[in-house]
Amino acid sequence: MTTQNKIKVAQFGLGPIGLEALKLAASKPWADIVGGVDIAPEKIGRDLAELTGLPALAGRKVYPDIEALLAAARPDVVLHTSVSKFAAAAAQIEPIVQHGISVVSSSEELLCPAFRDAHLAARLDSLCQRHNARVLGTGVNPGFVMDVLPVVMTGVSRSVSRVSAQRVVNATTRRGPLQRKIGSGWTPAEFERRFAEGSAGHAGLKDSVALIAHCLGWKLDNITETGRAMVADHDITTPHVQVKKGQCCGLHQVGVATMNGRSVIELDLKMYLDAPDPHDAIQIEGEPPLRVRIEGGVAGDHATVAAVVNAVPRVLAARPGLRVMTDIAAPCLA
Amino acid sequence: MTTQNKIKVAQFGLGPIGLEALKLAASKPWADIVGGVDIAPEKIGRDLAELTGLPALAGRKVYPDIEALLAAARPDVVLHTSVSKFAAAAAQIEPIVQHGISVVSSSEELLCPAFRDAHLAARLDSLCQRHNARVLGTGVNPGFVMDVLPVVMTGVSRSVSRVSAQRVVNATTRRGPLQRKIGSGWTPAEFERRFAEGSAGHAGLKDSVALIAHCLGWKLDNITETGRAMVADHDITTPHVQVKKGQCCGLHQVGVATMNGRSVIELDLKMYLDAPDPHDAIQIEGEPPLRVRIEGGVAGDHATVAAVVNAVPRVLAARPGLRVMTDIAAPCLA
Missing domain, CATH: 3.40.50.720 (NAD(P)-binding Rossmann-like Domain)
Incomplete structure (x- = not known):
């Protein structure tokens, strides 16, 4: 070339x-x-x-x-x-x-x-x-595991009634800025206050929901998003942060879309220190039903x-x- | 509209x-x-x-x-x-x-x-x-689980060195023509003779291999395909066929591509009566490694x-x- x-x-x-x-x-x-x-x-x-x-x-x-x-x-x-x-x-x-x-x-x-x-x-x-x-x-994420991949799976669907996905990221294996961005070491209340004001949390979960709805031609009632702190059940030390038992060690964020009053899309994201069993999973309810799992998940950065x-x-x-x-x-x- | x-x-x-x-x-x-x-x-x-x-x-x-x-x-x-x-x-x-x-x-x-x-x-x-x-x-298959979906997974890959996939279909739950096409009730030798002459077996496995190679820009040495009989270890009766222990109850077909003498694509398909644990699985070797599994598999027809x-x-x-x-x-x- x-x-x-x-x-x-x-x-x-x-x-x-x-x-x-x-x-x-x-x-x-x-x-x-x-x-x-x-x-x-x-x-x-x-x-x-x-x-x-x-x-x-x-x-x-x-x-x-x-x-x-x-x-x-x-x-x-x-x-x-x-x-x-x-x-x-x-x-x-x-x-x-x-x-x-x-x-x-x-x-x-x-x-x-x-x-x-x-x-x-x-x-x-x-x-x-x-x-x-x-x-x-x-x-x-956004861009693949919780939106494009679920959409691609529907390419073999006769019908789809609901799309859900879960992503669990073990933040201990990730870079320092991410470990801090998810609230490591804050009080749980501090994380939830910052999430509510938009200065903490994962960006793009609503966008993933919106892309799925766009592709399926679904006219949603609305999209809601909640963000809670994951609370450390033991002291955690990484090269970047120190977290005491009881402090925030990451986030649990959920985006839900309803259509005609029924939950039709639910994306559930957990990113936290020492998270066991990191993985991505997708469920398509419809004909045929589809259950996909990516062992270990897709590494973010x-x-x-x-x-x-x-x-x-x-x-x-x-x-x-x-x-x-x-x-x-x-x-x-x- | x-x-x-x-x-x-x-x-x-x-x-x-x-x-x-x-x-x-x-x-x-x-x-x-x-x-x-x-x-x-x-x-x-x-x-x-x-x-x-x-x-x-x-x-x-x-x-x-x-x-x-x-x-x-x-x-x-x-x-x-x-x-x-x-x-x-x-x-x-x-x-x-x-x-x-x-x-x-x-x-x-x-x-x-x-x-x-x-x-x-x-x-x-x-x-x-x-x-x-x-x-x-x-x-x-071909068209999605063993070709398009593995290719789509590489969209988040920095590099890919090998692609493999396995598909296990429980033919007992499928239509009669499929149960017959996979050799149910033949002798294993009869299945393998017919596979060799091209009158039995799953069509399209080499095509799946070729599509993956095309998408990844891989110039293959060659694509080989083998087809063996799955042998019933118990008598099996479905609404469509009767198979005695020791007879063929389905197929095990494998497509392999080599590049520079190394196996770089391997697609492994089993379709047989009473197959336990039907599923589709994909492994992308590369950075990051990806391991995908579809529980129950994607129903064919x-x-x-x-x-x-x-x-x-x-x-x-x-x-x-x-x-x-x-x-x-x-x-x-x-």
Whole structure:
């Protein structure tokens, strides 16, 4: 494959996930990394070879915005891994799309963006179509185990009456920021207060519910979400946090959708320290009934980066517009 | 939804699977059944309401070929459930495609048709593009559990070194023709002789292997297939067959692909009477490793019909051409 045939890739957001995405993309024979964008002053101007430890990226720089990047290189696609909220993501993505450049994002609220803001989604879709660009939100959760995979299972269903999924993540084996984000060491009341005000908890559970409903054509009454602290029943020490018995050691978050007064979607997520039996499970009630289990579960961080990078060729092959995972080609390693 | 907006559907092949596909399609609010095609003299001219037991289909007839159907109605899509072999399927499908009508087929060898006959696949693809039609092969096995689902799982993989899957079907709970097809009551030697000559065994295992390799971009050394008899360890009586201890009660078929001398894909299928613990399982070796299990497995006949009908809207939305399941939108209930 010559450099001319390769997909030119830039990375927007050079935090831990962005750097991992960049490194994975750089390992693909189809990708040619052309540069990065980050607003952090200490990153601007630095060389991607230095930031990633990959000598092959020498000469590719970090720019403060997309215009500065475009003065040096023209990507076909931008990997966007900087923010969770749709409005914030759209503000960063619109200037990229205006140049006819497609975007694959890990923004949780881009999974099913019309659910978050139908008006903004229509505007971004229209911008994409005008400039022949595609925008997609993906990841592992949201983006795969509790939404796309259940939807894919219904491909062999004659009828579906209810979809449920459970995900249990042992946070002890995960990175420090995640161990802190789930409230490790807080009081249970502190976690629940912060969850209620939106400053703690897993982002994207409602988006997973919304994507399932969108795909099945279900007009929901509403989607509710609860978040409780998991309480440590023993002292726990990891390289990153210390938790005493009785303190919060993680979260138990549940998203439920009702239709005609009946619960039709229920997604149950537990992420906590020393969680036994980590796994993902899906049940499709209908004909035939389906019960799926992923032993050990799908590891979040590494797999999220994989989902973003793997989506690139499929996004570029899709029709222009704001796309969701279930209207581009079936997921696949790229 | 008005009749004008509906997808006009015709059924090609009115055997047991075709009739089930027709009945399921007729239950969909988006489908308008316009007629059927079958070569059997005793079916030609009959009313689909009578054949299916669905009064709503009154006035839709069975025609001897696509030209006769077209004189009465113009489908947007034809459900094709008549033959397994690619060459035979292509001979039936080409006259349909020439009218710009798309086809969703349960033909096992249409799952990854270029593997069976690259020249014929290219010709059919070109015909589709010239006439703005799409052709897709789908089903449950092949078509989902041992090929599309493993491929979809790799969408969250950073790397994949090997794919394996096992399917155990308890044939006692299945229809009579399947119980006979797997060799129930034959001697084990008789099953193995017939398997070797190609007149017994499960069709499509090599096609599943080929689709996985196609999606992962693997250039295989070769694909080998073995078929052994499962031998009854007790007398078995079903409503359809009687098997004595020591006779064949089903099959154990294995497809293996090697690349650079190493086994990289292994699909292991057991279908036999009184099989304990029916299930489907998938292992992806790579980063992260993935272990998936479907408790009880995906029921074959009903789900095959669902896969065919569910694919219709996604096939019509795809680019013209000969398509495989992994280059149209992700599977979903329709």
